[in-house]
Amino acid sequence: MSQNSWAQAVDVQETTALSVQLDSSKKVQGLYGGRYTRGDVNANIVLEKKENGGRTKDGDSVDPAEQSLLYKLIRRSLVRNRNQVEVLQRDPTSPLYSVKTFEELRLKPELLKGVYNMGFNRPSRIQENALPMMLAQPPQNLIAQAQSGTGKTAAFSLAMLSHVDPANKWTQCLCIAPTYELALQIGHVIEQMGTFYPDVQLAYAIRGNRMERGIKLQQQIVIGTPGTVLDWCTKFKHIDPKKITMFVLDEADVMIATQGHRDQSFRIHRQLPKDCQMLLFSATFEDSVWKFAEKVVPDPNIIKLNREEETLDTIKQFYVVCKQEEDKFIALCNLYGCLTIAQAMIFCHTRRMAAWLAANLTQEGHQVALLSGEMTVEQRAAVIERFRDGKEKVLVTTNVCSRGIDVEQVSLVVNFDLPVDINGNAHNETYLHRIGRTGRFGRKGFAVNMVDSEHSMDIIHQIEMHFNRKIIEIDTSNLEEMEKLFS
Incomplete structure (x- = not known):
């Protein structure tokens, strides 16, 4: 797949639970006889429009999840900015680490090769500070404010790939996103980054994916939407939530603006073990987001990417x-x-x-x-x-x-x-x-x-x-x- 391609095409009518083997040949197959095809996602994914969502009587606006997806599609490279990063540590006495190169993170060679293969030469501002916290031992919880284009998806994708033990054939990292399309976006980043790490597999807990009740997933990473993830953890028992050691909640501000997602996220969170590492990301830090984050992420480190004021001088x-x-x-x-x-x-x-x-x-x-x-x-x-x-x-x-x-x-x-x-x-x-x-x-x-x-x-x-x-x-x-x- 070319670097500018942005996601995989999913034929939800013919696909069962998806298994993506992360290898250089990009072989993709469905479990239990399902068929999985790649192609131009523009021809396959059409968003369901909300007729009047957030729109004034004669104006024109879009769903926040759609806006987030649009940013991901059009921002092919990291946004240039001079924004300052504010770091609030859970333990203020702990040394504050940041990195200027990916080598400093001591990544597995297969992952470092995948990072460079994606075109990342050096960490972005948010990655410099977030990655050392995400990869720290013992694990640290994190709440981070970061807009699309700042490299945050690549950061937590790298953290998940680094975190899993390939020898363990069960789900260890769980990531939820507000919509099917945003989940595919995250999965595509993980695919690219894990190109040279074939022992780690990825499954999609999204609409249209079905497998027999009680069959446990062997994929180490699962990306999905809250409703399907909740069903896979509770109703169908595909995932044992007590074995999850890293939980990522992306687009929290969009998530809590979507009816039902807030409660589903809480229900997933309550099933996770107490020592599970929690990572939450949001483009905005409004009061409603803070209240949600405080309930989901205990004792967090906090990173804010302070917005550079748009100047009118020029x-x-x-x-x-x-x-x-x-x-x-x-x-x-x-x-x-x-x-x-x-x-x-x-x-x-x-x-x-x-x-x-x-x-x-x-x-x-x-x-x-x-x-x-x-x-x-x-x-x-x-x-x-x-x-x-x-x-x-x-x-x-x-x-x-x-x-x-x-x-x-x-x-x-x-x-x-x-x-x-x-x-x-x-x-x-x-x-x-x-x-x-x-x-x-x-x-x-x-x-x-x-x-x-x-x-x-x-x-x-x-x-x-x-x-x-x-x-x-x-x-x-x-x-x-x-x-x-x-x-």
Whole structure:
């Protein structure tokens, strides 16, 4: 499988309990006569959409699990950041260890070879501090805050592979994730990392996998979703939870936002032995996540990857007054006609407006991509890849794309519709994430806001007050003025 492939294709109609033998030939087979095929997962996995999950009346948003999966698909390498790592130790008197190379971890040669084969040259910020704790003897519990793209999945995958005893043919490491697709993502990382470690096997506790009641799994690592994992531990007795020595709970913030997963996770946790090593990961550390983590992970070490504040220093902000909504499109065409733009992102509030705008820009001869929430995650990832590769120069999108997409060539962000909350006030966080798509990595960027009413002018004033930054009015029909302001 190529390094850019992101998961395996699963034919859930024809697959029984999956066994993945981790060897260089990538031989994959089903247990008890099941059939398992590889291929392009885009053609096989279609997410079940939640029609109104978290969506405002006329807006467009996505399920948090889908957003997490999207980040995993589009972030092919570690995110560049200067974030500081804060470490809170269970035992403050214990020496604080961190590593700058994978060799310092004294990994099995087969695993070190797998790490380098994946393209990791040195540990990421989160890996530098988390891996020594995860691999420590005696085992240490860990709660870690880390977003997608920071290397945390590779970190706990390496910890599981290092932890198991290949001679013991029973499940020793158990990892749960909120969705089927996210579980596959984790499994794919373990597969790649364990390419040269054939004695360790992996099974998937996911929907569609069935085996006879009472038959014990021989795979040392099991990845799955809470409901299926709970069934395998209790109802079907495929896993003896008392033999689990490492428990990983990934995407905790997404997990507890999903109905039923919190209780299922607690029920799994209660069956594990007291000395089982607990590792919990979450992109956010809200109060609800903390309360959940405290119940699941006793006496933890805590690692926070402090978010680097997105700076507005490299972004020039403007607004254009339009008498009516139709004038916004004329202003946009004028703007695009007089600027040398590498790539642009244009944000709309509704799917209908985004589709209308994309169609009209295409008619004007622009290379346009459209991104909105009714698309599957795989379709969205494909659109973003095309935009990142420069095959389209303009990306028209709703809020599904306001976070986490780093395209260095983006020099212009346009708020065709200003971001507002459910009460009609300025949504400052969304505004920051939107315009933060330009001015990346120290480059100069421009943000232009379309104003078509007194209310939207009030939104501009609210944004100015919140960020203490002046947003300059421009006339897109004045070419000379535009050239001065955008120089």
